[in-house]
Amino acid sequence: MVNRSMGSKCFDIFNYSFMALFCLTILLPFWDMFILSISDAKLSASLSMRLWPKTFDLSAYYFAFSDNKIPLAYLVTIYRTICGTILSLVLTVIAAYPLSKKDLPLRNVMTTIFLIPMFFGGGLIPTYIIIRKLGLVDNLLVYILPGAVGIFTILIVRNTFMSMDKALEESAFMDGAGYLTILFRIYVPLSKPILATVALWSMVGHWNAWFDALIYIRSEDKMVLQSILQRMVAMTSNFSEEALQFQMQNPGLFVTSQTFQAAVTIVTIGPIVMVYPFFQKYFVKGIMIGSLKG
Known part of the structure; x- marks a missing residue:
């Protein structure tokens, strides 16, 4: 067993602590957005960090999937990505x-x-x-x-x-x-490591793409999920009208633009985030192998 110096141990403690804090700065915004999406809309105006929902409410998700636009866009995006x-x-x-x-x-x-x-x-x-x-x-x-x-x-x-x-x-x-x-x-x-890395690059690129749909697509039923999200976030006035109509049809549900945007964002990034861990073990190895000069 190798005896490690005090300086080496202190460096490891500092390194692990720094990486843990760095990961928290990345994960906390996503967690806050997820909590906002499942919280009561009346609490959406709060500027404090949300670590746990005070009141569980899925109204924003019901509203997001009440129209056929998002389910159809989901299917188109999955088709495009695969x-x-x-x-x-x-x-x-x-x-x-x-x-x-x-x-x-x-x-x-x-x-x-x-x-x-x-x-x-x-x-x-x-x-x-x-x-x-x-x-x-x-x-x-x-x-x-x-x-x-x-x-x-x-x-x-x-x-x-x-x-x-x-x-x-x-x-x-x-x-x-x-x-x-x-x-x-x-x-x-x-070549599984490099092919998995290339596949991950392609999947992320296809899943996040929206500009080509904006330029080349005319039909609403052929829009991708990112384009629908961009439109819904931008059109706040139309959202208020649609949200009011939705609440009149569903008296027990209440949606604000903040909870709706959080719900759609979680729906959008969820699948690609869940796929990433399956490719992570190939990612670094694939980049290192593919970077060798031939």
Whole structure:
């Protein structure tokens, strides 16, 4: 057993204490918002920190789901997140594998072509014209196809493939395996950390995206959850009218803009926050592996 100095022990105590306080500064605002969302609306004007609800009330959640906008937006956002993440992962792996081969003809040229869009873009107007010409305006595919290929993630996964032992591939070739078999039976299983990291990036990006819905979507039933949240938070006057109508139909329920915004925010961030712990064990390892220079 290694004897540790007093200075080392003091440093660990300070380090753990600092990290605990830092985590509290992150968690307390979310906890306060959650408590506000399930508290009595009459107590929403209080400026003090809410550690526990004095009166349990789910009126804000009933009001949030009383209209079909949020449930439909939830389904659209889930569809976008799942389909967009799967397509992005598949295209990333398929593009990264050949680029990891040093004997690939014109490999450097293709890598340069991949790098150009990372530094230069056409802008909003040319992008909108292309989207319209492709018939993706007011189409659910506009959430998935334009951002399906991420150049940065392709390079990260390519570096991971380049760092793998070539003897695995050579032995698989001797056993009669083809490139696709090697890719999906050897490279992909060995690349779980980086692929989980890329999947997490894609999921968070799709779940939080709202600007493309604002630009390209016209139908209310195709809006994503973030766009609905942004509209509801911004339209306070319409909220008052809808809240009054809701309270007239449900005499026992009372909602304010503060409790409603808190409830919708919790509903919005809840799923992605619950998914994150399942990817956390791969996150740091995946970044470190993918950052190796090939």
